């Protein structure tokens with residue numbers, strides 16, 4: 411399998427090159443040259459198989475030039491072996507006659523990002539074993555991505571990992587989940603600035619030719635194709651468990667950067683018959699407005715009770731746009747250039763119609779989010795986190811607007827990660843899982859740095875040179 415850029419001006423790359431590149435040289439995102447399509451019989455044969463077996467079948471065609479079958483199987487076992495219930499890592503909870511919740515918070519940091527990040531770390535390690543090279547993993551985080559990355563990457567021999575979070579602007583739980591990961595090659599940077607400042611520093615690093623080459627700089631956010639691929643697995647696994655391919659199953663996805671939603675679309679591309687899905691947003695409703703008007707127009711980000719979705723630029727939407735516009739890279743490039751210049755781009759009515767056939771979009775206010783947590787708890791006894799609640803409220807809006815058939819709402823984080831909002835809504839304390847309790851009590855290590863590119867760059871350069879840094 412080869413990979414091409416959504417903007418058409420970057421070289422076609424192999425899987426391993428795409429993993430290390432992250433973003434394409436032309437600013438685009440990599441997608442597979444074509445999607446492997448499974449027949450209905452092949453999907454049927456996967457039904458009843460374990461999560462690891464489904465993961466193997468789905469990922470194999472995308473990575474088989476990099477990893478032989480035995481290696482891939484071992485990587486999958488290692489990636490998901492540390493989940494809290496290895497025999498049932500994505501539980502489906504029925505909450506209505508045709509309504510389910512898919513729990514994706516049974517990994518080490520209690521949010522769905524573990525499902526992809528644990529696998530990405532295995533992929534990095536596997537590729538480093540084949541070819542020794544320096545690897546410097548850098549990420550900016552507003553919370554969940556950073557902790558998932560640190561927990562996944564702490565075992566990678568020969569990598570240096572730097573995660574930047576905005577000092578004093580992440581929740582105590584999120585901070586401790588990061589700063590209690592202590593190892594010589596793990597570096598938590600608390601930047602004296604905002605999340606956008608953290609992202610700006612990371613972006614500037616990627617423009618630094620020396621850092622890119624000599625340090626082997628790479629990114630762990632969902633622009634990396636290897637973050638999307640493992641997410642395709644749980645859509646297939648859940649749909650099969652509910653009777654697909656004979657039964658049509660749809661998903662509601664709490665959405666920020668659109669990575670999770672795009673993975674759902676990939677499952678469809680691979681021949682899995684899914685119903686029209688629901689893109690759920692909070693008050694940062696750029697996607698809902700886009701689905702109404704065909705105009706993507708960013709506004710200032712507003713803080714909400716579902717902070718992991720507080721975003722105005724959904725990077726992975728570019729992949730969706732590329733596919734839905736029949737892979738017209740020139741058109742995507744023009745739209746993205748326009749968006750960068752004016753904060754705005756539009757699609758034609760044919761494209762908008764095609765997108766609407768794939769998904770609906772709903773947005774949910776903070777009050778509705780809290781109400782839904784409380785209503786769900788009263789009606790079903792199920793306690794959900796605010797992001798999951800945004801999805802459940804959207805799924806309910808979809809039903810009320812005439813949606814029929816099986817609907818699975820994704821539960822993207824454990825309620826204890828956002829305990830104050832949940833407790834405020836239900837009036838009851840949220841039990842804290844043992845894994846989180848350990849992080850809350852463990853010692854912390856963090857480096858507070860000035861919001862200054864030079865300061866951060868010097869820090870990383872020095873840390874890489876220090877004797878404790880493992881060298882490759």
Ligand SMILES: *Cc1c(COP(=O)(O)O)cnc(C)c1O
Pocket residue numbers: 521522523554555632664665666667668669670671718719797822823
């Ligand atoms: C990251 C995250 C999201 C948004 O997912 P995207 O793939 O960026 O759309 C939603 N909810 C939670 C809890 C998250 O951590």
